[in-house]
Each structure stands twice: as structure tokens, then as C-alpha cells.
Amino acid sequence: MPEIYRVRLDKEYHVFSAGHFITFAGDICERLHGHNYRVAVEVEGPLDENHYVIDFIALRDALKEITDELDHRMMLPTGHRAIRVQADDNEVEVTFDQRRWVFPRCDCVLLPVANTTTELLARYIGLRLLDRLTSLTESKPRRLRIAVDENNGQWGEWEWSG
Numbered sequence: 001m002p003e004i005y006r007v008r009l010d011k012e013y014h015v016f017s018a019g020h021f022i023t024f025a026g027d028i029c030e031r032l033h034g035h036n037y038r039v040a041v042e043v044e045g046p047l048d049e050n051h052y053v054i055d056f057i058a059l060r061d062a063l064k065e066i067t068d069e070l071d072h073r074m075m076l077p078t079g080h081r082a083i084r085v086q087a088d089d090n091e092v093e094v095t096f097d098q099r100r101w102v103f104p105r106c107d108c109v110l111l112p113v114a115n116t117t118t119e120l121l122a123r124y125i126g127l128r129l130l131d132r133l134t135s136l137t138e139s140k141p142r143r144l145r146i147a148v149d150e151n152n153g154q155w156g157e158w159e160w161s162g
Contacts, residue, residue, distance in 0.1 A: 010040035013097025014069035020116040035150040044143035062132040122146040
């Protein structure tokens with residue numbers, strides 16, 4: 001049986017506080033609210049010349065960059081079929097059915113997702129992290145798993161295998 005190596009990071013500073021709302025059951029839209037999110041990552045792959053799957057510091061710093069971009073922002077989905085997001089340099093206007101919100105542009109992060117669920121946030125963070133790790137190490141891990149906790153034990157996960 002071949003050996004498998006993996007590393008896991010679940011640090012207290014891979015966190016972000018952000019506002020969002022999601023839709024469900026087709027036409028129901030939650031009220032605007034926020035969470036204190038926590039992110040954990042697991043990377044699997046062969047050992048490199050240093051006997052690492054990946055350098056913990058590089059992994060830690062890359063994930064911190066991504067969570068910092070989300071911290072204290074309003075997360076808005078740009079791929080939703082019924083939520084319309086229009087942005088200019090100063091503000092973002094969001095509409096859903098008869099509801100309308102306007103936010104300062106600097107307080108928003110526009111995410112290429114259909115809904116700001118923890119599962120899709122995990123995918124977004126994972127794809128960003130995968131790109132960053134690939135550019136840092138010039139190789140892709142065998143497997144990457146991202147878990148996003150939005151409510152002290154309420155996790156959404158995404159996994160990529162290459």
C-alpha cells in the first residue's frame with residue numbers, strides 16, 4: 001500500500017467576519033446578516049526535497065491573504081440567477097425581487113459564486129488557494145480540502161483532487 005502524506009492547518013487567525021445573505025427554496029431570500037467564519041485547510045501530496053508536503057509557512061501565509069480579502073466585507077454573489085449585482089467605482093447596487101441594497105464599493109467583495117453558502121465559499125477559497133500554491137511551489141498538490149465554519153461547528157467543505 002502506498003504511503004500518503006498530508007498536512008492540515010486550522011489556525012485561530014484564518015478567520016474573517018463578513019456579511020451576506022443567501023436564497024433558498026427558489027424565491028426566499030434571507031435577511032442581511034453576518035458570521036465570524038473560520039477556515040481550515042488540508043493538503044495531500046508527495047514529499048518534496050525537504051520532506052514536506054508543503055511548507056507550513058507558505059500555506060499559512062497564502063490562506064491568510066485570502067481570508068484577509070474577505071474580512072469585514074459584504075460578500076455578494078455575481079453568479080446568482082435572481083440576485084442582480086451592479087457595481088461602479090463608488091457603490092454596489094444589489095436587487096432581488098422587490099428588495100434593494102446599496103453598499104459602498106470598498107466594503108464589498110464580489111464573488112463569482114451562485115450563492116454565498118459555506119460550501120461555495122469553501123470552493124472559492126480553495127480555488128484561490130490552489131492557484132496561489134501552484135504559483136509558489138510550481139506544482140499542484142494531489143488533494144486539497146477546504147472547510148469553512150460559519151457558526152461554531154456548522155461547516156461547509158470542498159475538496160479538489162488532481
